[in-house]
Amino acid sequence: MTIHRLNELSRADLPTAGGKGANLGELTRLGLAVPPGFVVSAGAYAEHARAWGLAERLAPHLATESWDAAAAEAAELFERGALLPTLERAVREAHRELGAPLVAVRSSATAEDLADASFAGQHETYLNVAGEDELLVALRRCWASLWSARALQYRAARGVDHLGVDIAVVVQRMVSADFAGVLFTVDPVAQRADRMLLEVAPGLGEAVVSGHTTGDVYRLRREPLAIDDRDHRVAGREAPSDTLVLQLGRLALDLEAHFGCPQDVEFAFEGRSIYLLQSRPITTLGGTDIEPLPPPPELSRLQRKMLEANDNDRFPVAPKPLDQWGFRMVIPALVNAMRLVGLDIDEADERATMAEVWREFFVLPSPRPTFRLLGLPQRVATVLRNDWMAWWETEAFVRILEVCAPVDLRALPDAALLLRADRIExxxxxxLFKRFEGILSQMAAIALRIPVTAAVGRKRAEAVMGDLVSGLHTRTSEVNLALFHLARKAVSAGPEVFRSIREGRPEDLRGSDEGRAYLAEVEAFLDEHGHRESTGLYLSAPTWRQDPAPMWGLLRSLLDTTEPPSEEAGQKRYQAALDEVTHALRFVPGLSDTFRNTLLQLRRAIVFRERSHYDLARVFSAQQAIVGEIARRLHERGHLPSPDDIFYLTEAEVRAWLGEGVPPLSEVKRLVQRRRATYGVVNGKWQKRAFGAGAEGAAGSDELRGTGASSGVVRGRARIVRDEREFGRLKPGEILVCRYTNPAWTPLFTLAAGVVTDTGGAASHAAIVAREYGIPAVLGAAGATTRITDGQEILVDGTEGRVLLLRLGVTGEVAFA
Structure with missing residues (x-):
């Protein structure tokens, strides 16, 4: 049958009516007020898709994941294909049976409105459709929306078979709504099961759902049912009566009880009547099911100082579970260095740190001072005299190159692959045991600060100490110089090469001789520096070789730079500071010479630290390659839903799963989902601890308030995107700031670290997808696009619904350090 009246359908008709149609049929059968209408069955769509050869025409695009090309091909097919006469006649008759009113035409895919994926906003809705001809046009467009680029990307990200999904279309009489909106029977933002969240605005509910209108927000206590608080977002705007709101709340609780899970209910108020436009499961409550988290430990003063000195900059995001495998190489050496200086570490405490997976901050075992600390100055003096760079170049670096020598990982059996990882570790x-001993020489800076303070005074001592270690030639400065020269080669390679990089299209370089020649230069650069980390020394953080996007972004920024990064200014600051201090110390015999010699050794120690850190990134890169190969094997063997899921496993699980200890795939999926949810909580605490408190009280900071639509905290550079033509401006890891979002914008959420909008709220498609992707979002922050400067650093707190405006950035700025 082609056409089904809503009162003929129920939840059992999902394959026929799609998620939306089946749910509306169920509501109608319950005797609830649902606008009358009918469903054009999924079978009708499938019949036309077969007749038009859809699968054959889209197969090449699907095989290469060319989503835009597939979408364009499908759009043309559904616009021009001839409708079967029987279907056209049945649709016209059903519309006349309704009384030929204005109608809403909504897509209803067979894979949407499910308990684990909402597909919110991925398919089209058309309102106020007038006449039979316009209805048939809307029907075609709903069918075509199953193949939009955003729907294809959404399904691909969730492992949904594209050709296994059909689409029905719901046609309903339009409601002349006074107010409309969405009610969540469980607060999906605050993750509170004792409270409901309602957003309502005058007019059609689609304006709230799409994010074009900022609705008033109500928080309802579930038991006993009452309005806890409300947030009227527009002063003087009319609001529905409390009686109507509470009546809706009771109805929503009944729906939750009937369907057996928390519901996302779309509604309309017309006079004193409530019309239900949809009820579907809330798909974004996974964060309530998380791994047990240890309570934050009480930190000693020394631990707090170590935390402040290392975590914020070196570890800007929380590590994932598998990152502990990498820490196993580092933690023992750090603990050994602490013992060398005279701090006692309990072995049980050390083992606990080695085994720890989830923490809201990275912290070493609690050290206890011993009498050995009295010998620290002599030990530092001894270490300072050693030639650590010579040891590194003739012994350590040689061993690193040997153990990380390229091999064909695919050819190695599982046991040999793990053996290579063990040898590297x-x-x-x-x-590292010896390297950290050498780095103790940097503690000479503590001793040098005393004469510097005596020479220039306490207020200037810190700045002068910084000048005294400036102007150093490090491996980092060499990489930056090489990157500058690579950018200059792009300028001289010709306009096509320049344009491809400027416009962020490096893939176009393969299309010309000049482009291919330049790509060879890039490959040579990556051969030398591709092991460079971007986020930190995490196994889960890709290197430039694995993800060259940051490198291309830097090249794009450097295209207009005509002068290479220079150490000359730093050297001048160093020399001036040295002259000032030694001149002030000249009255104490021999002190100036001693100061000068110690400073020289300290500067050499810093260069050694930078060089060794750069080379040690090769080790992590080699381990990442092994992890990637293990992920590939587990995925191809059907043991891992996605290769990227491996970072949510522990080292012990990875080793066991390569053997015979793999649990069923359904259990693996639940484990990964739980670990991902746990990571979201941990990283939110990590970000808040590292950046939140200091930013809130920073001088010159400001704050915007909106609706916390997706919980979590993130700090980053804001990118203002005013319309679809500016989509290309957003770079991975930036925070998307825009006037509003609609479903066409949601593919950007795979790039964005967070979202801030002028309008919209917790009920919009943007909020739903942001929560599914797990990125913080503050919507309805009035004036965000005017008060936030493009490139400015901001902190987005999606839990509290606030945006902190921090310091201004410089668009395209590159820090040479």
Whole structure:
């Protein structure tokens, strides 16, 4: 049958009516007020798709994941294909049976409105459709929306078979709504099961759902049912009566009880009547099911200082579970260095740190001072005299190159692959034990601060100490110089090469001889520096070789830079500071010479630290390659839903799963989902601890308030995107700031670290997808696009619904350090 009246359908008719149609049929059968209408069955769509050869025409695009090309091909097909006469006649008759009113035409895919994926906003809705001809046009467009680029990307990200999904279309009489909106029977933002969240605005509910209108927000206590508080977002705007709101709340609780899970209910108020436009499961409550988290430990003063000195900059995001495998190489060496200086570490405490997976901050075992600390100055003096760079170049670096020498990982059996990882780990740990001993020489800075303070005074001492270690030539400065020269080669390679990089299209370089020649230069650069980390020394953080996007972004920024990064200014600051201090110390015999010699050794120690850190990134890169190969094997063997899921496993699980200890795939999926949810909580605490408190009280900071639509905290550079033509401006890891979002914008959420909008709220498609993707979002922050400067650093707190405006950035700025 082609046409089904809503009163003929129920939840059992999902394959026929799609998620939306089946749910509306169920509501109608319950005797609830649902606008009358009918469903054009999924079978009718499938019949036309077969007749038009849809699968054959789209197969090449699907195979290459060319989503835009597939969408364009489908759009043309559904616009021009001839409708079967029987279907056209049945649709016209059903519309006349309704009384030929204005109608709403809504897509209803067979894979949407499910308990684990909402597909919110991925398919089209058309309102106030007048006449039979316009209805048939809307029907075609709803069918075509199953193949939009955003719907294809959404399904691909969730492992949904594209050709296994059909689409029905719901046609309903339009409601002349006074107010409309969405009610969540459980607060999906605050993750509170004792409270409901309602957003309502005058007019059609689609304006709230799409994010074009900022609705008034109500928070309802579930038991006993009452309005806890309300947030009227527009002063003087009319609002529905409390009686009507509470009546809706009771109805929503009944729906939750009937369907057996929390519901996302779309509604309309017309006079004193409530019309239900949809009820579907809330798909974004996974964060309530998380791994047990240890309570934050009480930190000693020394631990707090170490935390402040290391975590914020070196570890800007929380590590994932598998990152502990990498820490196993580092933690023993750090603990050994602490013992060398005279701090006692309990072995049980050390083992607990080695085994720890979830923390809201990275912290070493609690150290206890011993009498050995009295010998620290002598030990630092001894270490300072050693030639650590010579040891590194003739021994340590040689061993690193040997153990990380390229091999065909695919050809290695599982046991040999793990053996290679073990050799890398063992070699690195041995090297790090001695490296950290050498880095103790940097504690000479503590001793040097005393004469510097005496020479220039306490207020200037810190700045002068910084000048005294400036102007150093490090491996980092060499990489930056090489990147500058690579950018200059792009300028001289010709306009096509320049344009491809400027416009962010490096893939176009393959289309010309000049472009291919330049790509060879890029490959040579990556051969030398591709192991460079972007986020930190995490196994889960890709290197430039694995993800060259940051490198291309830097090249794009450097295209207009005509002068290479220079150490000359730093060297001048160093020399001026040295002259000032030694001149002030000249009255104490021999002190100036001693100061000068100690400073020289300290500067050499810093260069050694930078060089060794750069080379040690090769070790992590080699381990990442092994992890990637293990992920590929587990995925191809059907043991892992996605290769990226491996970072949510522990080292012990990875080793066991390569053997015979793999749990069923359904259990693996639940485990990964739970770990991902846990990581969202941990990283939110990490970000808030590292950046939140200091930013709130920073001088010159400002704050915007909106609706916390997706919980979590993130700090980053804001990118203002005013319309679809500016989509290309957003770079991975930036915070999307825009006037509003609609479903066409949601593919950007795979790039954005967070979202801030002028309008919209917790009920919009943007909020739903943001929560599914797990990125913080503050919607309805009035004036965001005018008060936030493009490129400015901001902190988005999606839990509290606030945006902190921090310091201004410089668009395209590159820090040479």
């Amino acid at each position: 063992e070699t690195t740990r041995e090297i």
